[in-house]
Each structure stands twice: as C-alpha cells, then as structure tokens.
Amino acid sequence: MTKAEIRNLYKQKRQHLSALQIEENSIAIANQALQLDIWQHTYYHLFLSMARHKEVDTSMLLHVLQGKDKQVVVSKTHFKTHSLSHFLLTDATIIKENSFGIPEPQDGLEVPVHKIDVVFVPLLAFDQNGHRIGYGQGFYDRFLNECRNDTLKVGLSFFEPLDQALQPQTHDVALDVVITPEQHYWF
Ligand SMILES: Nc1nc2c(c(=O)[nH]1)N(C=O)[C@@H](CNc1ccc(C(=O)N[C@@H](CCC(=O)O)C(=O)O)cc1)CN2
Numbered sequence: 314m315t316k317a318e319i320r321n322l323y324k325q326k327r328q329h330l331s332a333l334q335i336e337e338n339s340i341a342i343a344n345q346a347l348q349l350d351i352w353q354h355t356y357y358h359l360f361l362s363m364a365r366h367k368e369v370d371t372s373m374l375l376h377v378l379q380g381k382d383k384q385v386v387v388s389k390t391h392f393k394t395h396s397l398s399h400f401l402l403t404d405a406t407i408i409k410e411n412s413f414g415i416p417e418p419q420d421g422l423e424v425p426v427h428k429i430d431v432v433f434v435p436l437l438a439f440d441q442n443g444h445r446i447g448y449g450q451g452f453y454d455r456f457l458n459e460c461r462n463d464t465l466k467v468g469l470s471f472f473e474p475l476d477q478a479l480q481p482q483t484h485d486v487a488l489d490v491v492i493t494p495e496q497h498y499w500f
C-alpha cells in the first residue's frame with residue numbers, strides 16, 4: 314500500500330468506531346500509559362483531540378497528567394506555516410476549537426520547544442519501527458525535529474502496527490513508544 318492508501322484506510326477505520334468504542338479504547342490507552350516508565354519528567358505536550366476525526370480522546374490522559382502535577386503543554390496550529398506554537402495549560406487558559414475542529418489555547422505563556430520532555434503524538438498508522446503516518450502536512454514531523462534528542466515521543470493509536478514497514482523520509486522522526494488499547498510497543 315502507498316502512504317496515501319494507508320492514510321485513507323486508517324481514516325476509514327476510525328470513522329467506523331462508535332462513540333462507546335472511542336471512549337473505552339481511550340480509557341484503555343490512558344491505563345496502558347500509566348504502566349509505562351514515562352512519568353519522571355516535567356513538561357508533557359498533549360494533543361487536544363479532533364472529535365470529528367475520531368481521534369484518541371486525550372482528556373483521560375490530561376486528567377492523569379494533572380493528577381500527577383505535571384506541566385501540560387498544548388499547541389496552537391498555524392496552517393499557513395505548517396507549524397505549531399506551544400503554551401502552558403493553566404486554569405486561566407481559554408481553549409477554543411479552530412476551523413479544523415482542533416481545540417487550541419487562545420493565548421498564554423509560550424513554552425520553548427527545548428523545555429518539552431515528553432510529546433504525545435497523534436497518528437493515523439504506525440509500523441514496527443516506530444515510523445508514523447499523520448495527516449500529511451508535516452506539522453508533527455517539523456515539531457519532533459525541533460525537539461531535544463532525548464525528548465520522549467509517545468504515539469497513541471486505536472489500532473495495532475502495520476505489517477509493512479514504512480519507507481522513512483529524511484524529515485521523519487521515529488517514535489520511542491506507541492500505546493494501543495491492548496498493549497504498547499517500545500522501538
Ligand atoms: N489533535 C490533533 N492536532 C493536530 C494534528 C493532529 O493530527 N491531531 N496535526 C497533525 O499533524 C496537525 C493538524 N493537522 C490537520 C490536518 C488536516 C486536517 C483536516 O481536517 N483536513 C481535511 C481533511 C481531513 C480528512 O480527510 O479526514 C479537512 O479540511 O477536512 C486537520 C488537521 C496539528 N494539530
């Protein structure tokens with residue numbers, strides 16, 4: 314399968330999930346995350362889910378992070394430059410959905426990328442080497458390239474890895490671990 318075919322297949326697979334499956338699987342992913350050795354850090358980037366695209370619901374993970382008193386970083390999407398800017402999530406942060414249905418902070422304290430210790434990464438599909446396919450605009454490829462080498466990159470997926478290996482491009486940064494409802498994969 315080509316990258317475009319995989320992208321479309323996994324978009325469809327997601328659209329077939331019911332609201333209950335999304336909720337249960339997202340809880341299972343948050344519980345899997347709790348088992349991992351990833352909680353010794355300070356700054357955690359979390360993507361805020363696009364409900365219309367039936368992404369993993371990260372609100373349970375957000376509660377976990379807040380319960381552990383972590384610094385939570387959320388991002389604003391800049392479609393013109395295909396870039397993200399990062400803000401500390403506080404009680405005062407106002408979150409609004411942009412025109413793509415991505416909840417994002419309006420303003421606040423901007424966090425420099427190099428401070429971020431752990432990044433939870435959205436994806437459509439991933440392979441046995443930790444390579445991922447996203448929506449194809451390179452937002453996370455760019456962001457992960459800016460991160461420190463020791464920043465932990467954690468993918469979240471409703472589905473198990475692809476059988477076929479993806480051909481990585483030079484800008485592709487491999488994930489360190491992917492969490493699915495059933496298990497997790499370190500690469
Ligand atoms: N929650 C979340 N935030 C994220 C990402 C993500 O995958 N998930 N992104 C990861 O890189 C970036 C945003 N990428 C996006 C890419 C495409 C569309 C979108 O809606 N595109 C088309 C068609 C999509 C479809 O066919 O399903 C549209 O306009 O309808 C939205 C966001 C940055 N922020």
Ligand SMILES: Nc1ncnc2c1ncn2[C@@H]1O[C@H](COP(=O)(O)OP(=O)(O)OP(=O)(O)O)[C@@H](O)[C@H]1O
Nearest residue numbers: 445446447448449450451452453454455458484485
């Ligand atoms: N670090 C980068 N600098 C410049 N261009 C980049 C960079 N990373 C990715 N791109 C460009 O962005 C486009 C999309 O990349 P790719 O198909 O790998 O996205 P993806 O991993 O599927 O999606 P995403 O990262 O948006 O979730 C490509 O045309 C690629 O050349």
